[in-house]
Amino acid sequence: xxxxxxxxxxxxxxxxxxxxxxxxxxxxxxxxxxxxxxxxxxxxxxxxxxxxxxxxxxxxxxxxxxxxxxxxxxxxxxxxxxxxxxxxxxxxxxxxxxxxxxxxxxxxxxxxxxxxxxxxxxxxxxxxxxxxxxxxxxxxxxxxxxxxxxxxxxxxxxxxxxxxxxxxxxxxxxxxxxxxxxxxxxxxxxxxxxxxxxxxxxxxxxxxxxxxxxxxxxxxxxxxxxxxxxxxxxxxxxxxxxxxxxxxxxxxxxxxxxxxxxxxxxxxxxxxxxxxxxxxxxxxxxxxxxxxxxxxxxxxxxxxxxxxxxxxxxxxxxxxxxxxxxxxxxxxxxxxxxxxxxxxxxxxxxxxxxxxxxxxxxxxxxx
Numbered sequence: 001x002x003x004x005x006x007x008x009x010x011x012x013x014x015x016x017x018x019x020x021x022x023x024x025x026x027x028x029x030x031x032x033x034x035x036x037x038x039x040x041x042x043x044x045x046x047x048x049x050x051x052x053x054x055x056x057x058x059x060x061x062x063x064x065x066x067x068x069x070x071x072x073x074x075x076x077x078x079x080x081x082x083x084x085x086x087x088x089x090x091x092x093x094x095x096x097x098x099x100x101x102x103x104x105x106x107x108x109x110x111x112x113x114x115x116x117x118x119x120x121x122x123x124x125x126x127x128x129x130x131x132x133x134x135x136x137x138x139x140x141x142x143x144x145x146x147x148x149x150x151x152x153x154x155x156x157x158x159x160x161x162x163x164x165x166x167x168x169x170x171x172x173x174x175x176x177x178x179x180x181x182x183x184x185x186x187x188x189x190x191x192x193x194x195x196x197x198x199x200x201x202x203x204x205x206x207x208x209x210x211x212x213x214x215x216x217x218x219x220x221x222x223x224x225x226x227x228x229x230x231x232x233x234x235x236x237x238x239x240x241x242x243x244x245x246x247x248x249x250x251x252x253x254x255x256x257x258x259x260x261x262x263x264x265x266x267x268x269x270x271x272x273x274x275x276x277x278x279x280x281x282x283x284x285x286x287x288x289x290x291x292x293x294x295x296x297x298x299x300x301x302x303x304x305x306x307x308x309x310x311x312x313x314x315x316x317x318x319x320x321x322x323x324x325x326x327x328x329x330x331x332x333x334x335x336x337x338x339x340x341x342x343x344x345x346x347x348x349x350x351x352x353x354x355x356x357x358x359x360x361x362x363x364x365x366x367x
Contacts, residue, residue: 046318
């Protein structure tokens with residue numbers, strides 16, 4: 001029997017956690033002598049107060065949707081994939097190789113191949129930890145962390161070696177051909193008469209992220225494979241008794257997870273930078289863990305959580321500009337408090353809410 005309604009689990013508990021996190025953040029801002037209400041105003045203004053702010057917010061949110069979905073798929077199989085950073089980094093190599101392979105005539109031709117390249121490289125980088133977990137019993141957390149460092153080292157080696165642009169000292173590839181340029185929000189909306197900032201990096205990858213969210217929902221709740229993944233995650237012994245191959249589920253779940261993490265490279269490498277540079281992931285793989293936790297590993301919740309973290313990221317830059325007393329570390333503290341309340345302290349809110357609904361149900365049944 002469910003202790004509380006699904007809507008309470010998906011919306012109410014995260015909302016209360018979020019409110020508590022903002023209250024705690026406000027107290028921290030107050031402690032350094034600044035007005036918390038001013039801080040909120042500047043963050044919202046920076047994230048949503050202009051088309052440029054909205055563009056950057058959605059650009060960051062796109063990355064977090066991809067990495068949040070990657071973590072969520074693994075979560076449903078009771079796997080803690082903490083290797084999104086490395087999987088996205090290696091996927092960037094795959095996207096770059098595709099984009100540099102030929103002089104592509106148009107982005108509509110290049111994009112499907114770039115998606116395939118990013119997905120294969122991201123999934124391939126997730127396969128080794130998955131195989132070690134499924135066949136050798138290695139802990140997925142340890143191996144995926146290790147592969148983050150190995151992936152970063154591999155990327156750096158290639159960008160300072162055979163993939164390096166000979167015309168610059170920077171660790172980066174040559175610029176991609178013009179035919180790989182993905183339409184930006186400005187280019188998409190201008191023909192419709194809608195003015196949007198030219199400087200915002202928001203591109204068509206945002207729509208790809210939403211498609212992936214719908215696809216993950218359909219996979220997990222509308223397919224046999226999704227049922228097997230969730231069943232294995234709830235109880236591997238019961239799943240095995242039902243004839244579900246645990247090793248197969250571990251490997252498939254991690255392959256899907258790695259492929260989703262790899263889609264970040266489409267947004268950043270192909271969509272924004274139009275070349276491959278070092279450290280382009282910028283911590284999005286780790287933020288995806290918080291996004292998945294806050295979104296309760298449900299694609300709809302992940303999209304909302306990604307939008308929130310996108311707002312925090314972009315709004316934080318405005319906050320630094322308008323309130324110099326607040327440092328970059330302070331913005332990280334606010335993000336950390338949200339992660340703390342939505343993750344580690346989740347039961348602090350969940351248990352009282354569950355007790356409330358249990359008592360409410362008993363009273364209704366007694367009446």
